[in-house]
Amino acid sequence: MNKFVGYRCSLCGEGYSPLEVTYTCPKDGGNLDVVLDYDALKNKYKPEDILSRSDPSLWRFLPLLPVQEPSRAATPLHVAGGTPVYRLRRLAARLGLQSLWLKDESRNPTASFKDRASAIVVARAQEISAEVVVTASTGNAGAALAGMAAAVGQRAIIFAPRSAPQAKVAQLLVFGAKVILVDGTYDDAFDLTVKAAEEFGWYCRNTGYNPFTAEGKKTAALEIWEWWEGAHEKWHEEVDADEDHVPLTIFVPVGDGNIISGLHKGFKDLYRLGWLPDVPRIIGVQAEGSAAISNAFHAGSEAIVPVSARTLADSISVDLPRDGVRAVRATKETGGTYVNVSDEEILQAIAELGTQGVFAEPAGAAAYAGLVKAAGSGVVGSEDPILVLNTGSGLKDVRAAMQAVQPAPIIEPTLEAVKQLL
Ligand SMILES: *Cc1c(COP(=O)(O)O)cnc(C)c1O
Ligand SMILES: [Zn+2]
Numbered sequence: 001m002n003k004f005v006g007y008r009c010s011l012c013g014e015g016y017s018p019l020e021v022t023y024t025c026p027k028d029g030g031n032l033d034v035v036l037d038y039d040a041l042k043n044k045y046k047p048e049d050i051l052s053r054s055d056p057s058l059w060r061f062l063p064l065l066p067v068q069e070p071s072r073a074a075t076p077l078h079v080a081g082g083t084p085v086y087r088l089r090r091l092a093a094r095l096g097l098q099s100l101w102l103k104d105e106s107r108n109p110t111a112s113f114k115d116r117a118s119a120i121v122v123a124r125a126q127e128i129s130a131e132v133v134v135t136a137s138t139g140n141a142g143a144a145l146a147g148m149a150a151a152v153g154q155r156a157i158i159f160a161p162r163s164a165p166q167a168k169v170a171q172l173l174v175f176g177a178k179v180i181l182v183d184g185t186y187d188d189a190f191d192l193t194v195k196a197a198e199e200f201g202w203y204c205r206n207t208g209y210n211p212f213t214a215e216g217k218k219t220a221a222l223e224i225w226e227w228w229e230g231a232h233e234k235w236h237e238e239v240d241a242d243e244d245h246v247p248l249t250i251f252v253p254v255g256d257g258n259i260i261s262g263l264h265k266g267f268k269d270l271y272r273l274g275w276l277p278d279v280p281r282i283i284g285v286q287a288e289g290s291a292a293i294s295n296a297f298h299a300g301s302e303a304i305v306p307v308s309a310r311t312l313a314d315s316i317s318v319d320l321p322r323d324g325v326r327a328v329r330a331t332k333e334t335g336g337t338y339v340n341v342s343d344e345e346i347l348q349a350i351a352e353l354g355t356q357g358v359f360a361e362p363a364g365a366a367a368y369a370g371l372v373k374a375a376g377s378g379v380v381g382s383e384d385p386i387l388v389l390n391t392g393s394g395l396k397d398v399r400a401a402m403q404a405v406q407p408a409p410i411i412e413p414t415l416e417a418v419k420q421l422l
Helices: 038-044 047-051 058-064 089-095 115-127 140-152 166-174 186-200 211-239 258-272 292-298 324-332 343-354 362-376 398-403 415-421
Strands: 004-009 032-036 085-087 099-104 132-136 155-161 178-182 249-253 281-287 338-341 385-390
Touching (some): 032 211, 032 258, 038 058, 058 211, 089 099, 099 211, 115 140, 115 258, 132 186, 140 166, 155 186, 166 178, 178 186, 211 258, 211 385, 249 258, 281 292, 338 343, 343 398
Antiparallel strands (some): 004 032, 085 099
């Protein structure tokens, strides 16, 4: 069965066949949605067929992905996806919420959500026999591409801003990618990557620009669907909810807007297959100093006006978001909204998540910071079931982590000194 039938432009609606285009709409530069053969999929599969697959990684959803099964031998790093969901009872109580969970994407192989996109893009690169895959990255997308490429012996080139956190640059280098640090912003690196890919014939993974990134990211929505199918009945009994289907509310940190639009795409795919009655409510969280998508949403517009981004959350520091239009729609079409958080609120969130055993990088903690704000202002109710995404590991940016906590005291190695301290 040929499940991948083409693309549709998110701006003008024009359709393209799979080999007709590679990146964005030739007419207006709009990002392309991957179109699957929903009728054929519906005829061939039931949810049970997919949920009974034994592969715990994101490849368990292969029937709904626009790539063929990558050969086992060629792709040892098959563990992207399948990330755990934790119940955060103490933080829920502190916020006056009944039910709060966190999906920990820091548990992906290179420690961020980006592994989902890179797994699918590298599978696509192998299908189209690309020699080199290149990406612009604030660090995580590059680490994910470099790691996945290293695992399958694919050549990778990464353009990152020279200000990228050390740990992320170390990952790129250790994975053996060609790393080029750009004396400029992520946006500068992005534009340069597109030009270089064109000039040298490289396959470009750039977030949003490459339609397969959202397809990889949608696998988190498929996992959330599967998890909530199993969890919501138990939850119903526990809280004694009367309604049959109380939709989940999901908090997502937003930079380029590709994670949030990928999640939305995943839920829309499930809805079109008739497998999901209620699409969850999606709430995007942006850093105050990098809020171009939030600005557009609150202006009731899809016109994304670039900002001059300033935030310590480097993974969501973006002047011109590359998936802004679809990111606005992800909240508008699901009854969600956008919340902005300050760097201080992000640091506070790192510390609070830490008290429940979750170590998040600043961008990852931003989603929780957004929930704190939303709970305080009535955007979510105390009875709403809520899922927060942590998109990246705190080990990615230790400098920021140290800003979130008090420094440890240093003492003489004597019992006397310990007594004095306590
Ligand atoms: C990339 C990234 C984000 C934001 O994803 P976008 O698709 O750019 O909106 C959030 N958190 C982390 C850790 C990331 O690496
Ligand atoms: Zn178009």
